[in-house]
Amino acid sequence: MYSKLQYISQGETIETQLYNIHQALDAGCNWVQMRFKNQTAQDTFTLAEAVKLLCEEYLATFIVNDDLHLAKRIAADGVHLGLTDTKIDEARAILGSTKIIGGTANTVEDIHNHVQNGCDYIGLGPFRFTATKEKLSPILGLSGYFDILQKMKKNKIEIPVYAIGGITLRDVNPLMETGIHGIAVSGIITESLEKKILIQQLNEKLYANVIV
């Protein structure tokens, strides 16, 4: 089963990114998406190599944001692709069947297309406004998740869905009640001064109904 908590990295420099990712891993995150925007190819590659080693040390899943070819080059566990990034079916043809491919969705039609094209998980959002990302798609709110997850059920569309965008601890229970698999968060973990406690609290809520 995919982890129910994804950490999306932040930081304007290689050093800040590595610090933030290391802190998140140390505090218990076991899924990292490296998101390093508007950087040179060399710096992104340098960071990715270091993050790969860190994730291996912590036995964490390592996903590269946006850059399919970088994900392939460094043999990351997978890639996350947005609606304007490389198409999911093209990425599948390049990465093969063993790598994880995540796709962004804002509607049930996006989810349906991604499933048809061989996507492994969905990042559905934004839940609410967030300053972490520019040019947000329409905000879904709780009712948006409820509607989309109901439509998925009705149409028998099965794929793990992660809620994303401005999520806080108190959003987790109501979001999980809509039928999502988990959450992808950046700000709350990066900014937390008590990361271990926060991640424990998030995981308690995320895994509350999982029978082991």
Ligand SMILES: Cc1ncc(COP(=O)(O)OP(=O)(O)O)c(N)n1
């Ligand atoms: C898990 C997850 N879901 C959605 C996104 C957003 O991807 P995208 O729309 O391509 O935006 P950027 O992150 O590239 O700015 C994501 N990264 N992860």
Ligand SMILES: Cc1ncsc1CCOP(=O)(O)O
């Ligand atoms: C990458 C991304 N895509 C939609 S919202 C978002 C940012 C998530 O970060 P945060 O948890 O800080 O809102």
Ligand SMILES: [Mg+2]
């Ligand atoms: Mg993208």
